[in-house]
Amino acid sequence: MTRPTPPAPAEVRRARVALSMLVEPGHRALWSSVATHGPVRVLEGLLAGGFEGINSELQRATEARRAWEDPHQAAERALAHAHRVGARVVVPEDDEWPRQLNDLRRLCTEGRGEFTRHAAPPLCLWVRGPLRLDEAFARSVAVVGARAATSYGEYAAREIGYGLAERGWTVVSGGAYGIDACAHRGALAGGGVTVAVLACGVDRAYPSGNANLFDRISEDGLLISEWPPGSDPFRHRFLIRNRVIAAATSGTVMVEAGARSGARQTLRRARRLGRAALVVPGPITSAMSVGCHEELREPETRLVTGVDHILEEVGRLGADLAPIPRGPEHPRDRLDPPARRLVEALRKRTPLTSEEVAARAGVPLDDTRRILPVLVLQGHATTHPDGGYVLAPPAADPPRTHHP
Numbered sequence: 001m002t003r004p005t006p007p008a009p010a011e012v013r014r015a016r017v018a019l020s021m022l023v024e025p026g027h028r029a030l031w032s033s034v035a036t037h038g039p040v041r042v043l044e045g046l047l048a049g050g051f052e053g054i055n056s057e058l059q060r061a062t063e064a065r066r067a068w069e070d071p072h073q074a075a076e077r078a079l080a081h082a083h084r085v086g087a088r089v090v091v092p093e094d095d096e097w098p099r100q101l102n103d104l105r106r107l108c109t110e111g112r113g114e115f116t117r118h119a120a121p122p123l124c125l126w127v128r129g130p131l132r133l134d135e136a137f138a139r140s141v142a143v144v145g146a147r148a149a150t151s152y153g154e155y156a157a158r159e160i161g162y163g164l165a166e167r168g169w170t171v172v173s174g175g176a177y178g179i180d181a182c183a184h185r186g187a188l189a190g191g192g193v194t195v196a197v198l199a200c201g202v203d204r205a206y207p208s209g210n211a212n213l214f215d216r217i218s219e220d221g222l223l224i225s226e227w228p229p230g231s232d233p234f235r236h237r238f239l240i241r242n243r244v245i246a247a248a249t250s251g252t253v254m255v256e257a258g259a260r261s262g263a264r265q266t267l268r269r270a271r272r273l274g275r276a277a278l279v280v281p282g283p284i285t286s287a288m289s290v291g292c293h294e295e296l297r298e299p300e301t302r303l304v305t306g307v308d309h310i311l312e313e314v315g316r317l318g319a320d321l322a323p324i325p326r327g328p329e330h331p332r333d334r335l336d337p338p339a340r341r342l343v344e345a346l347r348k349r350t351p352l353t354s355e356e357v358a359a360r361a362g363v364p365l366d367d368t369r370r371i372l373p374v375l376v377l378q379g380h381a382t383t384h385p386d387g388g389y390v391l392a393p394p395a396a397d398p399p400r401t402h403h404p
Contacts, residue, residue, distance in 0.1 A: 009093060015039035016091045016124045017078055017228070018071035022046070022062040025226035026118030026240050028108050029058040034123060043071065078228035085203040085229050086218075087128040092121075096132040103273050104247050118240045119269075121247075122226050128202040129222035136195055136222050137248045140170035141314055142270070144245065144263040145179025145255035146288050153256035153288060156280050157182035158189075160253060163307030165192020172197065172249050174241070175223075179255045179263070181210055188216055197248075198225040199241045200233035242266040250314040251276025253304065257291030264291050271300050276313040278304045332380070338363050339371050343380050343391070351388030 016039045023030055033042045046062055065071075082089060090096060107119035127133060141164055143157055161171045161183040171187035173180040175196035187194035194217055198206070202223040205211035217223055225231070226241065242265050246252055252270035257263040271277040279296050281303055282289025295301050304310050332340055338361075345361035346352065352360070358368035372389055375381040382392045 012039055012093055013089060013091050013124075014072070014075045014079070015043045017089055018043055018075035019046075020123040020226065021074050021078065021228060022065045022071060024118060024237070024240060025122055026104075026120045026243065027058075027061060028118075028120045029061070031108070031120035031123065033058060039123070047071065078230075081203075081229045082126060085128070087126055087202050087229055089124050090127050090133055091124045096134045098134050098137045098248050100137065101244065101247050104243060107243070107269070107272060119243055122244065124226070125244075126202050126225045126228055127222060128224075129218050130220070131193065131222050133222070133224070136170050136193055137172070138170075139168060140172050140195070140249040141310060142172045142245045142249040142252040142266065143179065143183035143255060144173060144242075144252060144257075144266050146257055146261055146263065147176050147178040147180075148258075148288065149178035149182065149256050150282075150286060150288050152282060152286075153179055153280075154182045157255045158186035160255065160280075160307060160310065161186025161194070162190040164310065165190030165194070167307065167311065168192070169311075170195060170221075172245055174198070174238070174245060175206075175210060175214065175217075177207055177209065181213060183255075184213060184217060188220070194221045196221070196223050197241050197245050198223060198233075199227070199237035201225060201227055201229040201231040203229040204231070204233065206233045238262055239265060243269050246270040246275060247273055249275065251278055251310070253278045253280065253310055254292055254295065255280045256282060256286075256288040257295075258288055259290045259294070261291045264295060267295055267301070271298070277301045278310060278313055280304060335380070338367055339375060339380075342368060342371055343375060346381055346389060346391040348391050348393075351384035351386060351390050353388050357389060 019030060019039055101121050104119055104121040143160055145153060157179045164171050165187040171183050171194045173183045175198055184194045184196060196217050200206050202225050205214050214223060239262055242262060246266050246269040252267050252275060254263050254267045267277050277300055279292045279301055282292055296303055302313055332343060341361040341363055342357055345357050354369050354372060355365060358365045372381060376383060379392055381389050384390050
């Protein structure tokens with residue numbers, strides 16, 4: 001018996017494009033059918049009225065758009081439009097497909113609810129930019145947050161974006177005003193790669209105020225979307241695209257977020273997927289940090305204050321450790337405990353004998369007589385003209401050079 005010839009890649013690509021235009025991305029029933037039977041057979045089955053692998057739910061979900069236009073023609077128009085605007089479509093059968101997106105299957109097995117609704121892996125991605133998808137996402141961190149960001153949040157997002165880019169990490173965000181835009185701009189200023197995951201076509205500048213930013217990203221980074229070029233940015237699409245941001249990256253950093261921010265959904269999905277869930281704290285008086293502080297109450301969420309903390313969570317195990325913060329070192333810090341006690345026992349103006357210093361410090365007299373001359377040599381103490389020891393004055397700052 002002759003085995004059927006597998007569909008050509010071009011046929012698979014067109015079928016995936018057509019199917020992605022029949023329902024909103026992330027549809028669990030459609031993804032499940034495609035994963036089982038392949039995109040070509042599922043498309044043919046839908047157009048023929050169904051087969052055993054297509055349930056009635058999927059038939060109803062695609063009915064309106066199938067009746068509106070022929071899926072094959074719609075796919076051809078979308079591919080032609082993409083070519084005109086300098087975009088391409090990438091499918092799971094391509095070498096550059098980011099395999100970590102397949103982890104979204106986990107969300108599809110958790111029953112119904114917020115995380116499983118439109119949570120399936122993408123059928124395809126529309127891409128505008130010069131880089132490969134898999135390479136751009138290989139070392140990547142998402143930075144998300146409020147559109148109505150405060151100056152504090154904007155500063156933090158820019159610094160994080162710049163620092164990650166400077167260390168060779170891709171900065172991923174959603175291209176919105178506020179935290180998203182600041183993270184993208186910080187990455188560009190750091191000479192690195194940034195990716196904007198859009199809720200509209202990659203040829204649409206939404207919001208329009210970020211048009212120049214999108215042009216810069218498309219030159220050196222990537223604009224990606226699950227919706228074909230020309231698609232409008234409907235409100236529900238922002239929540240759908242958030243799962244791609246969470247799954248494609250090694251971790252999500254939430255800089256600022258109100259109580260009902262969509263950024264919280266991205267962070268929660270990252271947490272469900274086993275990615276690092278990281279939050280920058282803010283003032284407890286700021287409404288834009290309420291969401292951050294609520295997420296910090298979750299056991300799997302980590303507090304971060306900068307790039308060092310972020311890389312400790314997403315970087316190489318045991319290698320990218322954040323330095324332990326320390327205050328400025330005082331010269332006395334290098335003294336052993338008996339010597340430090342003797343220095344603390346000295347007075348600034350009143351000279352004390354060895355016996356008096358030993359009594360005040362609680363250090364044996366023999367040790368005191370041995371240590372005090374050493375403290376004089378080290379500059380911690382001085383001898384008084386009338387005899388005895390006094391505390392040395394603090395070292396003067398070096399003279400400043402005057403520049404006319």
